[in-house]
Ligand SMILES: Nc1ncnc2c1ncn2[C@@H]1O[C@H](COP(=O)(O)OP(=O)(O)OP(=O)(O)O)[C@@H](O)[C@H]1O
């Protein structure tokens with residue numbers, strides 16, 4: 001169970017203040033959606049949760065302990081594009097994730113360990129709806145399939161925290177609805193806390209347990225660099241969603257996107 005605490009967090013690049021005194025507590029297994037105008041520091045915030053960037057001031061605690069200074073297998077990430085390795089097949093991509101977490105120095109597995117990892121990778125590939133595509137290269141996959149692969153690759157490392165930076169932003173609406181269904185299923189079944197940046201408010205409310213909006217308090221051109229973004233809105237989604245307790249196969253009553261996407265191209269539903 002992984003809770004995230006963000007305390008008095010500031011991020012500055014040179015003279016530019018990007019984030020200003022951010023204070024947040026994310027409950028273990030919550031699914032937080034982060035929205036806000038372009039350039040307000042959403043990606044920067046995610047990169048600090050990944051330890052790819054350091055805070056200028058303040059701290060981030062994971063389960064009460066200071067965040068590790070380097071990225072690690074406990075935190076997975078999926079970007080809008082280019083999260084997967086183009087020169088490896090679907091199976092190779094997912095297997096590499098296992099090799100990196102189980103054998104960080106050589107990134108190679110042998111014998112029984114390799115067979116076990118391959119079995120697990122194949123199961124996960126099926127779970128994200130890519131059975132049959134194990135030997136394809138990413139260039140031969142649609143955008144939706146690539147993002148499914150990126151999710152499988154991230155999940156294979158069993159992250160306690162999954163960070164998503166507009167992972168579905170480039171997908172068209174029908175495909176997006178299907179992948180939303182997958183995302184909810186993964187969040188529900190894997191023990192992880194999710195933080196997802198999105199530009200799409202509807203997506204935020206479709207998936208998240210909590211929606212947080214960043215915004216600069218002052219945004220006149222001459223003030224832009226001197227004022228960082230702060231938390232403008234913090235909304236608990238109602239009715240509450242609790243990981244492990246969702247009835248994932250009932251579409252949200254008022255969610256036309258999910259309702260419309262139900263049932264298509266979703267192996268779990270086919271077998272359900
Ligand atoms: N490595 C960096 N060096 C200098 N400035 C940076 C760096 N990374 C981000 N910035 C600046 O920080 C601000 C926030 O950038 P960030 O990418 O976090 O925004 P964002 O909210 O993710 O925007 P978008 O919605 O367009 O993706 C921008 O003004 C950007 O130019």
Ligand SMILES: [Mg+2]
Pocket residue numbers: 042043044165
């Ligand atoms: Mg961004």
